Structures are given as structure tokens and as C-alpha cells.
Amino acid sequence: MFGTTREGFSVLAHITDFLPYFYLPAPAGFVGEHLQPFQDNMNKKLGEVVSIEIVAKRTIWEYRGEDKTPFLKITVSHPASISRECNYQGFFPAGKLVTYESNVGYILRFMVDTHVVGMNWVTVPAGKYKLRTSQTRRSSCQIELDVRWDEFISHTPEGEWSAMAPLRILSFDIECAGRKGIFPDPQVDPVIQIASLVTKQGEDKPFIRNVFTLKSCSYIAGSDILSFNEEVELLSAWRNFLGTVDPDVIIGYNTTNFDLPYLLKRANARGVQGFNKLGRLLHIGTSVKEVHSSSRASGDRDSKECNINGRLQFDIFQYMQKEYKLRTYSLNAVSAKFLGEQKEDVHHSIISELQNGTPDSRRRLAIYCLKDAYLPQRLMDKLMCFVNYTEMARVTGVPFNFLLSRGQQIKVISQLMRRAKEDGYLIPAMKEQSSDDQYEGATVIPPTTGYYKDPIATLDFSSMYPSIMIAHNICYTTMINRATISRLRLVLDVDYKQTPQGTFFVNPTRRKGVLPIILEHLLSARKRVKADLKNETDPFKRAVLDGRQLALKISANSVYGFPGASFGHLPCTDISSTTTAYGREMIAKTKSVVEDHYRIENGFEHDARVIYGDTDSVMVDFGPSDVATCMRLGAEAAHLVTTHFVDPVKLEFEKVYWPYLLVNKKRYAGLYWTKPDKYDKLDAKGLESVRRDNCCLASETMDKVLNKMLVERDPEGALAYVKKIVNNLLQDRIDLSQLVITKTLAKMDYVSKQPHVESARRMKKRDAGSAPGIGDRVAYVIVRGTKNARVYDRAEDPSYVLEHNIPIDTEYYLNNQLATPLMRIFEPVLGARAQGLLFGNHANSMKIATPTEGGIVTYVVKKQRCLGCKTELNSRNMQNGAVCTNCASKTPDLYLKHTAATSKVQVAFSRLWTQCQHCQGSLHQDVLCSNRDCPIFYRRTKVQREVEDSVALLSRFDGVW
DNA sequence: TAATGGTAGGGGAGGAAAGTTACAGCATAT
DNA sequence: TAATGATATGCTGTAACATTCCTCCCCTAC
Structure with a gap:
């Protein structure tokens, strides 16, 4: 175990004598005399079986009475020796044998048995350990010791033991000098700079800030600069720096997939001695491994993995991808969103130029590099990533690095094993069985769509699935089949009950399920933490507590998904389908109770109607037109409904929507009220304004329209707004960045052609290194094409479109991105007249010639036209380079007009240029930024082209006078 | 090989299939 | 009156086009 003391000294504890083991059910007739020969027999095949003993345990699978049965606990000397096959005197028939807890990782096994959870404090009592001497040391840690696995104390992370450790965090970024148009290749392209920041966990300023550069570099305030003439020296010096700093945590942005592998491959290519000794173990070097991960929630993803023993790796890029749903995950976009600042983005082809320039140009690069090292640290602080993951590791009990590299299941398994061990249950190692059969999920009440001017109350079941599982004691350990029922002579409704799904579970009076116990523990812990949070004033402790309650909530919710996971460790469709069946019954019951009770004939002023509901919520139109009454009725109804259900199931009144626009199932918007005097926010669900797969123009327009309709209650104003946007679009006044989709x-082999797939394919053809890979998000815009050309043929990389000045298909954006979604929300409010009002005629559209076959104008004869009357200029009518004979007299006027136009775009351009200079922090240097996530960049490039065109036009007046 | 939370549902786009229309080509009637 | 040619009519196959329905795909709600 690696760790740190309270004072910040690094520790390596060698844990001794902990051996892996697994279980086999003892077959009938197997007795004590068989143990030794059986062990000898197994040793022949496997070797290294240390001991076998008979223990009384019970399987977690199904209720089979309270009796424990004999199991063989087989302890082996090495994790690899755990087997699922054994054969001895016909006792263990091949193929049918089920082993128990044989598929549990050794690390988790150890942590479960010693009550160690990820990121917790451990005390090694005096006298129980032996310090290692300089001869026996195996690591670079300051303290190194040996301790038996059962002689240290693991502290539950509560109270004083919930403090964060004073970990040293290294954040770094590298720059390499690539060749033009090609993504850097470690076999060829050198590493030229490495920027590093070192911060102590909990402090807001780094105590080391430096940059290693190849060749000299001018002074940077507040940072150390270490320059080297040889790349090999640079790499070697940085490795030594890392060893001296001895960080506990290494962070960065995409360091796992880019920076670290690049450094290692480059050092290898240049033959830098000992570079791969990045970890704390002296005898183990770091190597790169390709891994593939796939999950239903986050899709497929290819990535790399580097082992740096004794140091945590925490790639903020991976964290963002896992925890946030964003349009783009570039460091630019993420910093802009969460830190509120754009950063300069130097295209990799320009880096070499800066490197080959002067100390000052290398200084620019160094500043850029330092910023890229600083931003991950700031993101981590701002978003509390490290604190939240620490709490998640503590709550679920898994090692910290599992949280990024593994899925949801391992967290549930960890909790399940801990609880199971306490109660003497064993978990079977199921044979992998990928079943395709889906079970039935939740009900979505068919919506009565429309625009509601009266307040709509929303009632929710809090933590629905967890509370169902607790209320009805649904668990592996409580499932029971008919045979067992008759064998044990159990009585319906006394000992067990039949669920709506037709399955049977024993009552808690007979046996309380393991899953319900885990869930109760999680939910009550969350309640306690929330109570503590109310009294806590220290902002840092508050953050820890908040992270903890969040982790508890997420953990409780993922318990339900675990038995339903078809590719799982312990799939059990009965548990999942029973849980959802109860949920369906509850939502139906809620609807009928509310609608039966709140009726005019029962003395109420209106008949209440349930207009919509999804899984655990119902939306009720009680009738009254004021929020306060609606809230009172809602709270009352929630209370009434709750009495119909088993504890701890609880229906809560949560909020009122007023007004409320219900578009379809899972698609609605409304003003969200939790108190009668003021609304909290505009809440939109499922609509284009909250989706990532349309352009910003579409979502922002919809957001504005919703605001005008619901907040300002001004549908006419919304109409006018849309008309303005449509006009801007057709006149090419919308930034390209607004049109990026x-x-x-998601995968490699697509059945049908898709716009984003085809665009990615074209990008790959141009530069394979920088093209999006599997799991990445592809950005594209739709350009004009030949008639009937498919959308996938017209999807193009925005940078490419910008560089080559390819015309945008405004009609596509108008019809597919704006009109269709907007009509869906206008129609319920305005009725059928909306259509004509908005999209009837767009005569103002600028007609741009449609390119012919293949998207390229093949034979273009450029003919000059008169700047006055646009007539074609030829040898007969040409007065001068600018105008025809007819317009000759207007030449001075035309000249003035074009001069004015030119200077106007020049002013616009210089303003944008200055803005970019501000952003890069220097007003007397060229702007190199090509940040594709920054709207200014697009605007600047567009205006730049306008300036060029305008100047070219003006030059036709040259020699007129 | 190891590892991978669930189902319900909207909506855009592609693509096959079935339907429509226009038209050439031919046979037949006038 | 029969044979012949011109024209109109009707049928049919085919290509082009528009529509419908289904599937794939992405993303979201819960």
C-alpha cells in the first residue's frame, strides 16, 4: 500500500501474508479425510495450493432456509492460481461446477477483508511493523516498512478520519515540434518543452512552477526556466525533477492518452537511460498498454494505460468525458465553460516555427505550455473533481483509480462483498452469459400535450427504485422459488409474498435482504451528511460533505442497475423486472388515487387530471389558476398518496410548472416554482435547447424563444425574434461557430452512412493524427452541394470550410435545424398560423450559385464586371480596370464608396485582432491562435477574408487616375 | 481475455419498398 | 370493296420521382 503521512511523507507499506482464496461447495460425501489428498491432487495440476479447509457458509443466490452448508475454502499462494476447474475422484463434475468468489480481483479481496476503502487512513501501530533498511528498500518512498495484513488498523472515513491527505499534485503538459500538416510522431518529432506545476492538496497556489525548454527561452515572471541544448538532456532532467518532487498524484489534460505515452516512446526512441522509472518502485518501469473499454452508458472507447506504481494518475480529460455531457471536450471549450475564459490555441503545425525562432518566440510557446499545465489544476479545484472522487472511493470502497478506469458495477460489487462477508454469504462466480432479453422498464403516462396556462403540480417518488427494493425486500438473498416454498412449508403473506411480476420474495421477518441493507445504509448516511452540511460553515469541509452526499446518492441509484446488467457479474432479471413492475403499479395507482379523490363531487372546485408522468413522477392539473393553491393541493395529494404505500416509499410534492409547455413524451418546458412568490428557473427537458446534437444556433434560438414565450409571455416577440434570426442566417450574418454540429x-463499423462518420472519414484522409477517433465527438457543418446530394456528402470539418471558403447550406439550417424544432413549440401556443408567419416566404435570401457535379466548379472563366452597373467588361465597353464606358462618370463616387467599405471591414478586423491579442496576453505580437471552439476565431477569419476581397476590389481602381 | 449499470422514447437521417407520374414505344382502331 | 397510310387511342414497360415505412443512430428522461 502506498500512502502519505499527515505531514506529507511518502510511505510504502509492504503487506505480508495475505493470500488469495476462493470457495467450492463441498460435494455430498466429501469429508475431512478427503482434504489432504484433494489438496495434493490440486497441487499436481495447479501447484501452490496452500491450504484447504471446510467452512460453513451460504450462497447469496436465493433463499434456501437459514441453514449454512459446508464449503471448501481453498487458499493459494498466488492470484493467478485461482481456478474454476478442478477434478477429484468424480466429486466435481466438469462444466457444471460453480466456484464462489473466484472472480474477485486480489486487490478488492484484500480491501474487503481488511476493511480498507479507497483513500482512507490507516494506522500501523508501533511494534507491529519493521522499517526497511537501505539494503532492503524497493522504492523511493521516504518511509518503507513491512506489516502483516491483519496487524494494521483501517479507519472508517468519518469525523477526524475524513480529512484529506496532504498529497503533492503534479500537473504537466508537453509540446512537441511536429511537421506541417502531420500529427506529431514520437519516432520522429522531438519533445521541445515540458511545463510542470506542483501543488499541495488543499492549497490554492502551486509551490513549484517551471518549464523545461529545448534551447534558450526568455524570462517568464513567476516561473523557473530550465533550458537544454539536447533533447536527451531535457528528458532526463525532467525525469529527475519528477523523482525529486515525488508527487502522489499526476494530473493533466489527456496525459494518459497523449503526453505520457509520447514521452515514454520518445525517450525510448532517443535512448534516454532510465526514463521509464516514473513510479515509486525502483525495479518496475512504466510501460504503455492499449486498452479498450465499452459500456452502455458511455459507449466504446480506445485508450492507453501507463503504470506508474505508487502515484495516482488523474487525467482531467477522462474525468470530464465521464462526468459531464458536453458538446466538445477540448481544453479550450471546457475552460471556457467552467472557468469562463478562452485560451489561445496554437495549431500544432505552428509550434515548430516558434521553436526554431528566437528566445522570445520560444517564450511564447512556454507561456502557452504553462497555461496548459495550469488549467487542469484550476479545473480540478473549481469542479472539486479530486474531492468528489475521493469521497466516491470512500463510500463505495474501491481504489481511487477504479473510478476512472472501471464502470459502475465494480462499485456495487465492492459494497455487496463487504456486506455479504459480514453475514456469511458467498457470491457465486457466474459463467459469462450475455443474454439479449430485455426486461420491461418503467411506464411513461401518455401525455396530454399542449400549452398550459394554469399551474401544473409535479409529484415525485423520492429514490423510487431504492425505496421499492427496501420496502419489498428485493434481493438475491430473498428470492425464493416454489420448490423451496413447499419444502420449507412457508405461508403466503406471512413468510413470503408474490410480487406483481409473479416472482416470490421472503418477508424481512424471515430474512432481511443484503441489497436493502446496503440501500438503507446509503440513504440514511446521505440524510446524516445533509444534516451535517447544514451546520458546517468551513467551505472546504462543506465541499467534502457535499461530494459525499452526491456519491451516496449516485451509489444508491446504481444498485438497481446492477442485477439488470446483462454483461454483469451477477445478472438477475427477476430482481430488476420485479422492481420496475412495482414502479409501474405505483405510478398507475398514484394517477387513480389523485384523479378519484380530487373531484367536484368530492367538494373540490375542479376535477384534477394527470396530464403526464414518467417513471416516478406525475404532473397534475388541479384546476386552480394560482400557484399557492396548486402547491397546497400538491403537498396534500403527495401525503394522501404516500399512505397507500409501504414504508419507506414516499411521494413528495416537489415543484409547480407555470406556465407549462408539454410537447411530447420526455419533451417539455416550463417555469419552475418551488415557492409561491417567485419562479426558480426556466426548466426544459429533452427539447433541442438541452441537446448536444444540433448546432448552437438552434439550441440558443430555442432557448430565447422559450424565454420569451414562458417568462415574458410574449409569443409575438418570440416570433419577431425568430424572424430576425432567419434573416441573419439567410444573409450569411451568422458565425460559423454557431452552425457547428x-x-x-460511437463505433467503427456503421451500417448506414452518417454525416458525422463521413466527415470524420474525410478528416482522417487529410491528417490521420488529428482526426477524431472512436469515442470522440466529431464537429461538422453542412455545406451546399449538388441537388439531391445526401447530407452525409455535405458534412464538412468547420476548419476546412473556413480555410477554403466553402458556402454553407443555409437552407438546411433553416429547414432542418430551425424550422422543424421551432414549429413544434410554436404550434401549441399559436396554433396553425405559426407556420406561415415564420417560414412562409424568405424572399430576402441571398442566392448563391449551387456548385455543379462533385461540389467543385470545374471550368470557371472569371469575367470581370463593371463595378457600377455589373455589366460584363470586354475590350469594347471597358473604360478602365473598374468600370464600363457608361459608368465612367461615376468612377469617383464608386471609388469613395469602395474605400469606405474597405476601411469599415479593416476596422472590424483590427478590433477582432486586438481582442485576440488581449486573450494571448500580448499586444505587440502576431496572433497565432486557431481555437476552433472560440467564436472570435471564426469571426476574425471571416472578416480577414472580407478585407482581402475588398482590397482586391479596390486595387482595380489602380491606374485609373 | 476481461470488462462492460438499466429501459423508454423522441427525432433526424438513410435506405428499401411500394406507389405515382411521365413518357416512349408499340399495337390496334379508326 | 380491299388495301394502304395517316392518325388517334390505348396499353405497357420503364425511368424518374415522391412518399411511406422501417431501421439505425444519437441523445435524453428517469
């Missing part, structure tokens, strides 16, 4: 490249 992003979608995830």
Missing part, C-alpha cells in the same frame, strides 16, 4: 463517433 457535434456528434459522438
Whole structure:
């Protein structure tokens, strides 16, 4: 175990004598005399079986009475020796044998048995350990010791033991000098700079800030600069720096997939001695491994993995991808969103130029590099990533690095094993069985769509699935089949009950399920933490507590998904389908109770109607037109409904929507009220304004329209707004950045052609290194094409479109991105007249010639036209380079007009240029930024082209006078 | 090999299939 | 009156086009 003391000294504790083991059910007739020969027999095949003993345990699978049965606990000397096959005197028939707890990782096994959870404090009592001497040391840690696995104390992370450790965190970024148009290749392209920041956990300023540069570099305030003439020296010096700093945590942005592998491959290519000794173990070097992960929630993803023993790796890029749903995950976009600042983005082809320039140009690069090292640290602080993950590791009990590298299941398994061990249950190692059969999920009440001017109350079941599982004691350990029922002579409704799904579970009086116990523990712990949070004033402790309650909530919710996971460790469709069946019954019951009770004939002023509901919520139109009454009725109804259900199931009144626009199932918007005097926010669900797969123009327009309709209650104003946007679009006054559509490249082999897939394919052809890979998000815009050309043929990389000045298909954006979604929300409010009002005629559209076959104008004869009357200029009518004979007299006027136009765009351009200079922090240097996530960049490039065109036009007046 | 939370549902786009229309080509009637 | 040619009519196959329905795909709600 690696760790740190309270004072910040690094520790390596060698844990001794902990051996892996697994279980086999003892077959009938197997007795004590068989143990030794059986062990000898197994040793022949496996070797290294240390001991076998008979223990009384019970399986977690199904209720089979309270009797424990004999199991063989087989202890082996090495994790690899755990087997699922054994054969001895016909006792263990091949194929049918089920082993228990044989598929549990050794690390988790150890942590469960010693009550160690990820990121917790451990005390090694005096006298129980032996310090290692300089001869026996195996690591670079300051303290190194040996301790038996059962002689240290693991502290539950509560009270004084919930403090964060004073970990040293290194954040770094590298720059390499690539060749033009090609993504850097570690076999060829050198590493030229490495920027590093070192911060102590909990402090807001780094105590080391430096940059290693190849060749000299001018002074940077507040940072150390270490320059080297040889790349090999640079790499070697940085490795030594890392060893001296001895960080506990290494962070960065995409360091796992880019920076670390690049450094290692480059050092290898240049033959830098000992570079791969990045970890704390002296005899183990770091190597790169390709891994593939796939999950239903986050899709497929290819990535790399580096082992740096004794140091945690925490790649903020991976964290963002896992925890946030964003349009783009570039460091630019993420910093802009969460830190509120754009950063300069130097295209990789320009880096070499800066490197080959002067100390000052290398200084620019160094500043850029330092910023890229600083931003991950700031993101981590701002978003509390490290604190939240620490709490998640503590709550679920898994090692910290599992949280990024593994899925949801391992967290539930960890909790399940801990609880199971306490109660003497064993978990079977199920044979992998990928079943395709889906079970039935939740009900979505068919919506009565429309625009509601009266307040709509929303009632929710809090933590629905967890509370169902607790209320009805649904668990592996409580499932029971008919045979067992008759064998044990159990009585319906006394000992067990039949669920709506037709399955049977024993009552808690007979046996309380393990899953319900885990869930109760999680829910009550969350309640306690929330109570503590109310009294806590220290902002840092508050953050820890908040992270903890969040972790508890997420953990409780993922318990339900675990038995339903078809590719799982312990799939059990009965548990999942029973839980959802109760849920369906409850939502139906809620609807009928509310609608039966709140009726005019029962003395109420209106008949209440349930207009919509999804899984655990119902939306009720009680009738009254004021929020306060609606809230009172809602709270009352929630209370009434709750009495119909088993504890701890609880229906809560949560909020009122007023007004409320119900578009379809899972698609609605409304003003969200929790108190009668003021609304909290505009809440939109499922609509284009909250989706990532349409362009910003579409979502922002919809957001504005919703605001005008619901907040300002001004549908006419909304109409006018849309008309303005449409006009801007057709006149090409919308930034390209607003039109970028992003979608995830989810897999390799697509059945049908898709716009984002085809665009990614074209990008790959141009530069394979920088093209989006599997799991990345692809950005594209739709350009004009030949008639009937498919959308996938017209999807193009925005940078490419910008560089080559390819015309945008405004009609596509108008019809597919704006009109269709907007009509869906206008129609319920305005009725059928909306259509004509908005999209009837767009005569103002600028007609741009449609390119012919293949998207390229093949034979273009450029003919000059008169700047006055646009007539074609030829040898007969040409007065001068600018105008025809007819317009000759207007030449001075035309000249003035074009001069004015030119200077106007020049002013616009210089303003944008200055803005970019401000952003890069220097007003007397060229702007190199090509940040594709920054709207200014697009605007600047567009205006730049306008300036060029305008100047070219003006030059036709040259020699007129 | 190891590892991978669930189902319900909207909506855009592609693509096959079935339907429509226009038209050439031919046979037949006038 | 029969044979012949011109024209109109009707049928049919085919290509082009528009529509419908289904599937794939992405993303979201819960």
C-alpha cells in the first residue's frame, strides 16, 4: 500500500501474508479425510495450493432456509492460481461446477477483508511493523516498512478520519515540434518543452512552477526556466525533477492518452537511460498498454494505460468525458465553460516555427505550455473533481483509480462483498452469459400535450427504485422459488409474498435482504451528511460533505442497475423486472388515487387530471389558476398518496410548472416554482435547447424563444425574434461557430452512412493524427452541394470550410435545424398560423450559385464586371480596370464608396485582432491562435477574408487616375 | 481475455419498398 | 370493296420521382 503521512511523507507499506482464496461447495460425501489428498491432487495440476479447509457458509443466490452448508475454502499462494476447474475422484463434475468468489480481483479481496476503502487512513501501530533498511528498500518512498495484513488498523472515513491527505499534485503538459500538416510522431518529432506545476492538496497556489525548454527561452515572471541544448538532456532532467518532487498524484489534460505515452516512446526512441522509472518502485518501469473499454452508458472507447506504481494518475480529460455531457471536450471549450475564459490555441503545425525562432518566440510557446499545465489544476479545484472522487472511493470502497478506469458495477460489487462477508454469504462466480432479453422498464403516462396556462403540480417518488427494493425486500438473498416454498412449508403473506411480476420474495421477518441493507445504509448516511452540511460553515469541509452526499446518492441509484446488467457479474432479471413492475403499479395507482379523490363531487372546485408522468413522477392539473393553491393541493395529494404505500416509499410534492409547455413524451418546458412568490428557473427537458446534437444556433434560438414565450409571455416577440434570426442566417450574418454540429463517433463499423462518420472519414484522409477517433465527438457543418446530394456528402470539418471558403447550406439550417424544432413549440401556443408567419416566404435570401457535379466548379472563366452597373467588361465597353464606358462618370463616387467599405471591414478586423491579442496576453505580437471552439476565431477569419476581397476590389481602381 | 449499470422514447437521417407520374414505344382502331 | 397510310387511342414497360415505412443512430428522461 502506498500512502502519505499527515505531514506529507511518502510511505510504502509492504503487506505480508495475505493470500488469495476462493470457495467450492463441498460435494455430498466429501469429508475431512478427503482434504489432504484433494489438496495434493490440486497441487499436481495447479501447484501452490496452500491450504484447504471446510467452512460453513451460504450462497447469496436465493433463499434456501437459514441453514449454512459446508464449503471448501481453498487458499493459494498466488492470484493467478485461482481456478474454476478442478477434478477429484468424480466429486466435481466438469462444466457444471460453480466456484464462489473466484472472480474477485486480489486487490478488492484484500480491501474487503481488511476493511480498507479507497483513500482512507490507516494506522500501523508501533511494534507491529519493521522499517526497511537501505539494503532492503524497493522504492523511493521516504518511509518503507513491512506489516502483516491483519496487524494494521483501517479507519472508517468519518469525523477526524475524513480529512484529506496532504498529497503533492503534479500537473504537466508537453509540446512537441511536429511537421506541417502531420500529427506529431514520437519516432520522429522531438519533445521541445515540458511545463510542470506542483501543488499541495488543499492549497490554492502551486509551490513549484517551471518549464523545461529545448534551447534558450526568455524570462517568464513567476516561473523557473530550465533550458537544454539536447533533447536527451531535457528528458532526463525532467525525469529527475519528477523523482525529486515525488508527487502522489499526476494530473493533466489527456496525459494518459497523449503526453505520457509520447514521452515514454520518445525517450525510448532517443535512448534516454532510465526514463521509464516514473513510479515509486525502483525495479518496475512504466510501460504503455492499449486498452479498450465499452459500456452502455458511455459507449466504446480506445485508450492507453501507463503504470506508474505508487502515484495516482488523474487525467482531467477522462474525468470530464465521464462526468459531464458536453458538446466538445477540448481544453479550450471546457475552460471556457467552467472557468469562463478562452485560451489561445496554437495549431500544432505552428509550434515548430516558434521553436526554431528566437528566445522570445520560444517564450511564447512556454507561456502557452504553462497555461496548459495550469488549467487542469484550476479545473480540478473549481469542479472539486479530486474531492468528489475521493469521497466516491470512500463510500463505495474501491481504489481511487477504479473510478476512472472501471464502470459502475465494480462499485456495487465492492459494497455487496463487504456486506455479504459480514453475514456469511458467498457470491457465486457466474459463467459469462450475455443474454439479449430485455426486461420491461418503467411506464411513461401518455401525455396530454399542449400549452398550459394554469399551474401544473409535479409529484415525485423520492429514490423510487431504492425505496421499492427496501420496502419489498428485493434481493438475491430473498428470492425464493416454489420448490423451496413447499419444502420449507412457508405461508403466503406471512413468510413470503408474490410480487406483481409473479416472482416470490421472503418477508424481512424471515430474512432481511443484503441489497436493502446496503440501500438503507446509503440513504440514511446521505440524510446524516445533509444534516451535517447544514451546520458546517468551513467551505472546504462543506465541499467534502457535499461530494459525499452526491456519491451516496449516485451509489444508491446504481444498485438497481446492477442485477439488470446483462454483461454483469451477477445478472438477475427477476430482481430488476420485479422492481420496475412495482414502479409501474405505483405510478398507475398514484394517477387513480389523485384523479378519484380530487373531484367536484368530492367538494373540490375542479376535477384534477394527470396530464403526464414518467417513471416516478406525475404532473397534475388541479384546476386552480394560482400557484399557492396548486402547491397546497400538491403537498396534500403527495401525503394522501404516500399512505397507500409501504414504508419507506414516499411521494413528495416537489415543484409547480407555470406556465407549462408539454410537447411530447420526455419533451417539455416550463417555469419552475418551488415557492409561491417567485419562479426558480426556466426548466426544459429533452427539447433541442438541452441537446448536444444540433448546432448552437438552434439550441440558443430555442432557448430565447422559450424565454420569451414562458417568462415574458410574449409569443409575438418570440416570433419577431425568430424572424430576425432567419434573416441573419439567410444573409450569411451568422458565425460559423454557431452552425457547428457535434456528434459522438460511437463505433467503427456503421451500417448506414452518417454525416458525422463521413466527415470524420474525410478528416482522417487529410491528417490521420488529428482526426477524431472512436469515442470522440466529431464537429461538422453542412455545406451546399449538388441537388439531391445526401447530407452525409455535405458534412464538412468547420476548419476546412473556413480555410477554403466553402458556402454553407443555409437552407438546411433553416429547414432542418430551425424550422422543424421551432414549429413544434410554436404550434401549441399559436396554433396553425405559426407556420406561415415564420417560414412562409424568405424572399430576402441571398442566392448563391449551387456548385455543379462533385461540389467543385470545374471550368470557371472569371469575367470581370463593371463595378457600377455589373455589366460584363470586354475590350469594347471597358473604360478602365473598374468600370464600363457608361459608368465612367461615376468612377469617383464608386471609388469613395469602395474605400469606405474597405476601411469599415479593416476596422472590424483590427478590433477582432486586438481582442485576440488581449486573450494571448500580448499586444505587440502576431496572433497565432486557431481555437476552433472560440467564436472570435471564426469571426476574425471571416472578416480577414472580407478585407482581402475588398482590397482586391479596390486595387482595380489602380491606374485609373 | 476481461470488462462492460438499466429501459423508454423522441427525432433526424438513410435506405428499401411500394406507389405515382411521365413518357416512349408499340399495337390496334379508326 | 380491299388495301394502304395517316392518325388517334390505348396499353405497357420503364425511368424518374415522391412518399411511406422501417431501421439505425444519437441523445435524453428517469
